[in-house]
Amino acid sequence: MNRLLLPLLLCSFLTQAQNILRVNNNVGVNAPYTTIASAIAAAGVNDIIIVEGSVTAYDNITITKKVNIIGPGYFLLENLNFQGSTNSASLSTISLGAGSDGSSFFGLNITGNISIADNVPSSNLTVSNCRIGALTLSGTVNNFYISGCYITNNLVFTNLSQFTGAIVSNNYISGFGQGSLTTLVNLTHNIIAGSISSSYNCDFLNNILIGQNNTSRYYNSIIKNNVFTVTQATLDGAGSPIDGTNFFSALTTDLFVGLANNTTDTQWKLKAGSPAIGAGISGVDCGMYGGNNPYRPSGIQLGQPTINSITVPASVQQNGTLNVKVSAKVN
Helix, strand or coil: CHHHHHHHHHHHHCCCCCCEEEECCCCCCCCCECCHHHHHHHCCCCEEEEECCCCCCCCCEEECCCEEEECCCCCCCCCCCCCCCCCCCEECCEEECCCCCCCEEECCEEEEEEEECCCCEEEEEEEECCEEEEEEECCEEEEEEEECCEEEEEEEECCCCCCCCEEEECCEEEEEEECCCCCCEEEECCEECCCECCEECEEEECCEECCCCCCCCEECCEEECCEECCCHHHHCCCCCCECCCCECCCCHHHHECCCCCCCCCHHHCECCCCCCCCCCHHHCCCCCCCCCCCCCHHHCCCCCEEEEEEECCCCCCCCCCCCCEEEEEEC
16 A cells, blocks of 8 residues: 555655656566666656665666656664655666766665766766765766765765766765865765765865774865864874864764664764764754754655555455555655
8 A cells, every 4th residue: 555655645745757657676566667777768857766665676777867766765674663664775786877967866775886987977966865885976077966865885086077066965974085186075064984085175064074084185175163083183284274163082972872772874863962063163063963954864855755654454354345544744
């Protein structure tokens, strides 16, 4: 029942696309499409592709047209009561090819990599509220928006010869690296848990950096109102001034609520008395849960309608009535 209602709920959530295409590869489900690739092939420009949760991983995909792909979220076995089904929509890789300009991805569990190959121009791309293994951009990229994601490996901008900007906001990022030709990357309200191998022409604002960063290089970057677990001396001389608006030598045990009685992504909420509270520009909180667009657990977007419970009888008498109870909410 929830598989039938979900596209209808999302139809009211996203209304700009022309059509909604439903993908489900669960055995016994009669869905219009069982692979994401087949739905992409059938989709028109700016159509919505709904990928429903499954026990089986979906196919790897290459995007060569403008589409919007939406999954049910991730960490659903940990963050309960968001979705009636705890299965995510998992796939390994997404390759962004020529023609993918304007595409968007929400609520997917991407266990491998999102990548743009060399010499592939892509612009106005959005990756939001997804769990991602890694994200590697090495083509010609303009206006890339990465928000509310849980990136378990590295976010890497390599030497992009014609790069005019990216906004990286309210994410958990395992590590960060950037080539010298990349320009205008704004990193705001993130948690960067690993080291920063290099940074060129970046704005680092309101982040919490809990990696060692002792080999970091910050060249021609603005670094303000961040919280570091290292000392300022460790970063001095890295290539950009790191001024007194930043907080240094923070302890992770003082910063976050921690994993006990919490989940993989909620453990990064700030605890009472955290030095990151109010440490951002204009007194906002630093980190992924700070600012005007805070990280949403399990990638469930603000305002997104979900079916959070469903009750179906195990059996019913022949010619009897099947009483199904469905509960939905707008988050």
